Amino acid sequence: MPRGSISARINKILETKQGQAYAVAAGTAAVVIVLIGFGIFPILSSIFFVSEQNAIKQQVLDSMTVKEQNLRGLVSKEFNNRAVTLALKAAMPDQLEQAVLIEKVTNLAALTGLQINLMSFTELETKIELRETFDVSANLQGKSFSMSAYGSRSGIEGFVTGVESMHRVVNIQTLTVGRRDDEDLQQGGQLGKEYKLDLQGEIYFIAK
Amino acid sequence: MKKTTAKHKKSFNLLKPELPPPSAWDRIYDWIVTRARVVVVVCEILIVLAFIGKVIVDIQAKDINQALEEKSTTLAQFFGTIESELRDIQQRAGVYRNVWEFSNSFSSILREVQSYITNPGVKVTITISGKNLTIRGDDNLQALQLIESQMKTSPNFKDVKLELNTESSEVVAEVGKYAITATILELDTRIKLDEIETTTDITQ
Numbered sequence: 481m482p483r484g485s486i487s488a489r490i491n492k493i494l495e496t497k498q499g500q501a502y503a504v505a506a507g508t509a510a511v512v513i514v515l516i517g518f519g520i521f522p523i524l525s526s527i528f529f530v531s532e533q534n535a536i537k538q539q540v541l542d543s544m545t546v547k548e549q550n551l552r553g554l555v556s557k558e559f560n561n562r563a564v565t566l567a568l569k570a571a572m573p574d575q576l577e578q579a580v581l582i583e584k585v586t587n588l589a590a591l592t593g594l595q596i597n598l599m600s601f602t603e604l605e606t607k608i609e610l611r612e613t614f615d616v617s618a619n620l621q622g623k624s625f626s627m628s629a630y631g632s633r634s635g636i637e638g639f640v641t642g643v644e645s646m647h648r649v650v651n652i653q654t655l656t657v658g659r660r661d662d663e664d665l666q667q668g669g670q671l672g673k674e675y676k677l678d679l680q681g682e683i684y685f686i687a688k
Numbered sequence: 689m690k691k692t693t694a695k696h697k698k699s700f701n702l703l704k705p706e707l708p709p710p711s712a713w714d715r716i717y718d719w720i721v722t723r724a725r726v727v728v729v730v731c732e733i734l735i736v737l738a739f740i741g742k743v744i745v746d747i748q749a750k751d752i753n754q755a756l757e758e759k760s761t762t763l764a765q766f767f768g769t770i771e772s773e774l775r776d777i778q779q780r781a782g783v784y785r786n787v788w789e790f791s792n793s794f795s796s797i798l799r800e801v802q803s804y805i806t807n808p809g810v811k812v813t814i815t816i817s818g819k820n821l822t823i824r825g826d827d828n829l830q831a832l833q834l835i836e837s838q839m840k841t842s843p844n845f846k847d848v849k850l851e852l853n854t855e856s857s858e859v860v861a862e863v864g865k866y867a868i869t870a871t872i873l874e875l876d877t878r879i880k881l882d883e884i885e886t887t888t889d890i891t892q
Contacts, residue, residue, distance in 0.1 A: 501717035508724045515731040523738035530745040537752045544759040551766045554774050565777055572784040614786040618779050633802055641795040649784070651791035657798065658813030658824075674808070684787055686780060 571647040574688050576601070576623055581648055581683060585627065588646070592638040594631035595673055601625055604682060621687040625650060626680045630660065630673035639677065654680040797821065797872055800844065804835045819875065821845065823868040836868050845870040 493499035558565060570580070578601055589596050602624045604610075610620040631639065636657055643650050656678040665674060710718070794816045801814050801823065812825035812832070825832050836850040848870040 497717060498711075498713040501713045501720060504720040505716060505724070508720055508728060511728055512731055515728070515735060519735040520731065520738055523735065523742050527738065527741050527745050530742075530749050534745060534748050534752055537749070537756060541752060541755055541759060544756070544763060548759065548762060548766070551763075551771060551774070555766075555770055558774065558777065568777065568780055568784060572780050572787070614783070614790050616783045616786050618783045620783060620787070633808060637795065637799050637802060640798055644791075644793050644795050649787050649791050651787070652794055653792065654815065654817040655794050655798065656813060656815045657802075659809075659811045686783060 567647060571649070573648075573685050576683070576685055577648075578623075581625070581650075584646060584648065585643070588639060588642045589629060589631075592631065592642060593635040593672055594629040594639050594677070596627060596629045598626070598628040600627070601683075610684065619687045620684055622682045622684045624653075624680065625683050626678075628679075629677045631675060631677065632672045633657075633675050635672065636675055636677045640679070643679070643681070648683065650681040650683055652679060652681040654678075792818075792875060794875075797844065797875070800842065801835070801839070804838045805831070806834075807831060816872070819872045821868075821870045821872055825866055829866060832866050832868055839868065839870055844873055846873055847871045 494503060573580075582599060585599065586596060588594075604622050604624050610622055611617065614620060629636075629639070640652070640655065643652065656676075658676055660674060660676050797816060798814065801821070805812060810825065810831045812823055812835075815822045815824070823832065823835060832850055836848055839845045839848045848868065850866060850868050852866060
């Protein structure tokens with residue numbers, strides 16, 4: 481369409497009041513549409529989207545704050561009970577730690593007047609998983625622990641009670657207590673060692 | 689010239705000017721130049737408000753993002769070191785509790801059986817294995833019968849039997865012509881850890 485004819489038409493439209501009304505109405509409508517379409521609508525949708533995102537992030541932040549508070553509480557509790565934690569690690573160690581157990585058993589025997597003759601550690605005979613036996617999820621491992629000792633009747637009772645009270649758990653499987661042979665007792669230095677204790681137990685640790 | 693001036697002389701007309709009634713297009717025109725302008729202005733105000741709102745939510749988003757970053761950094765430090773240690777302690781405590789409470793405790797049974805042996809010189813051998821109790825002796829049937837009768841009255845044993853020991857080859861210290869066998873009814877369970885924590889020093 482030739483250029484002149486377009487401006488002629490526009491001029492023709494704007495000549496009359498009716499044409500001017502048309503033009504202003506069209507212009508206003510266009511401005512309003514542009515304002516709504518390119519201004520208000522995108523901004524509002526962006527506001528709603530960011531608000532939703534903020535709400536989700538705020539939830540995450542709140543849960544993180546709760547977690548942080550819980551952890552801080554646990555850390556402070558752990559710090560206050562550090563001695564208990566260390567005792568727990570000693571009672572349920574990561575390794576077998578036979579030396580510590582031997583020392584504790586020897587001390588206990590000395591306290592109860594027992595003379596230890598033998599102590600040995602062997603593989604566990606049981607084929608049942610310890611995890612099932614004790615209903616735990618950790619990699620619980622164990623060793624069989626055997627010992628033989630001489631002592632008095634009350635001494636042996638005290639020793640067994642002591643072994644069962646040790647923080648390092650010795651799960652006694654078999655216990656045999658009997659009076660020793662008379663020939664053995666006739667030898668010197670056997671006073672207070674008239675009885676013999678044979679003990680088989682299990683000790684445990686969490687393998688890492 | 690004078691005539692012309694007289695012609696253009698202003699004159700007063702006190703009558704209300706008569707205008708033709710407005711057509712539909714006149715009304716639209718009036719509306720466009722009055723109320724439509726208001727609509728445009730309102731739209732513009734709305735845009736300004738929306739921009740202000742956008743700025744506010746953007747600032748909020750920025751603050752939350754910053755807080756999240758800081759929290760993540762803090763938690764990452766916890767995850768790296770402390771949390772794994774706490775989980776380890778938690779797991780270890782759970783395992784220890786179960787191991788402690790499910791482990792056997794024979795001392796009270798041993799003490800009870802020993803209390804039935806009134807003559808310390810009598811040659812008997814007490815074996816406790818799981819829930820089975822065996823007492824072997826060879827030199828005094830009466831002593832064993834006394835132990836048997838006491839065990840039968842005890843609430844801790846069942847199936848108490850005194851018989852000839854046919855497993856002499858397995859007997860410890862090679863004693864045991866007779867044997868009392870019994871089943872322990874209820875093994876004495878270890879005291880609960882909660883009780884220990886309040887009564888003893890766990891650090892020992």
